[in-house]
Amino acid sequence: MGRRRARQGLSIELMLGAYHITFREAWNPILRKATVDEPEHIGELAHMVALIWTWFRVLMGNASEAYGEELRRAQVTRATLAHRLFAALTADPVQPEPAATLARALGYEPDGEFQSLCLPAGDWQDDGTDRLRHRLSALPGVLHCATADTRLLVLGQRHDPDAVVSAARAISPADSGTAVGVGLPRPGLAGAVDSITDATQALSQSGGQQRVVRFADAWLTAGLGGQATRLAPLFTEAMAAARTDEHLAEAVVAFADHGLSLAAAARALHLHPNSLSYRLSRWHELTGLDPRNGDELIALLVALRLYRTG
Known part of the structure; x- marks a missing residue:
């Protein structure tokens, strides 16, 4: 049950809460009936509470452990798929067929509109990247991130780029936030490649400062910088x-x-x-x-x- 609920995306709080509610709704009628029909056994029921709560503690412990294992497995799988997708999109030449398969596996629509953001990978260690993945999973839209060379790339669909920028800067390991380059929204996987290029070139215009640079604003110098x-x-x-x-x-x-x-x-x-x-x-x-x-x-x-x- 714990693994199934993790795959379904149900929060662990709701899963455990369901056990508590079930116990309460099943126990209360028994207690009311015993109070009316056999009040002499109320004391015995009180002793049963400790036994039943022991059962629940064991059940919920096992369910929580399995839930966590499934969640970690899914996170590792998504991170691996995202890394492979970005490798396919940034390869020379681009690998469109593997990229389309990987995009679908991650929940993207290959023909939909993509928008990329780029951060300096040197500012992010593994734990920081994991925290960013966790924060992105709570935002609306489809969002995944992975490192590619010296870049930490975020690729999204149906998302708010400003919310992604805020999330990244809020949990950045750097004291003053992190530099972010924001690409243009573009259609299809070819557009995803161009948006990654946009974001990378925009980041290069940050001048080493912890600021947000949008390709839409800095396209002239970003495009000619190379x-x-x-x-x-x-x-x-x-x-x-x-x-x-x-x-x-x-x-x-x-x-x-x-x-x-x-x-x-x-x-x-x-x-x-x-x-x-x-x-x-x-x-x-x-x-x-x-x-x-x-x-x-x-x-x-x-x-x-x-x-x-x-």
Whole structure:
């Protein structure tokens, strides 16, 4: 019975409570009937209580032990399946057929919408990962986690990603929480692969800080981050100018952030519009990239986001 209830997902509190209720509902009519029909035997019934409670203690102990064994077995099975699923999804090339079988075994709909979250595996030891699995099992939706290389991946369907972030940060072994990268929701197993990539790239933008980065917000630098070294020669002059004169870079960013309006950007920087115009022209002169040209302004903003901190 303990194993069966564990497989059915019934909590152990409800299982044991059912035994108590059954005993109470069976015992009370016997006691009432004896009180009316044979009151001289009430004392004997009182002695029977200790015997019956001994039986219940043995029964409930065995049921609880079997329940725990089944629960641990199921947890190990789910963890193993999740690890194999993430290995199939992150393999090169991706292994779609094994991934579909594993996804169904874990309760996912292979054609449904997936969303991934990524955490640094170095922040999580085995006990922390087990606690996270336990916390995820209590949340709505289908959620599983497993480590893959240096990442702790969470993959979900029909879930609230904010609730997953809150659960992870609440039980993080790190004192100040954990960094989390959040991917986009995407359809199908191919979408699950892309969402894992989203979350991984978003996590790379956390800068080593314990903060949440969403690919939806950081897609530009997250998507180009892996190309930063290859693209660097395109922006050598621009970054040299940004490091030499920070005011020029501030002028470019303010101009973009204020709708390409010289007046609005100048007000934000407490400058005269002519001074701001001079700085934009000076930037063009030093770098060859004109902030007043749409394509070149986009390239400048990308460069400043990718390389400025370096």
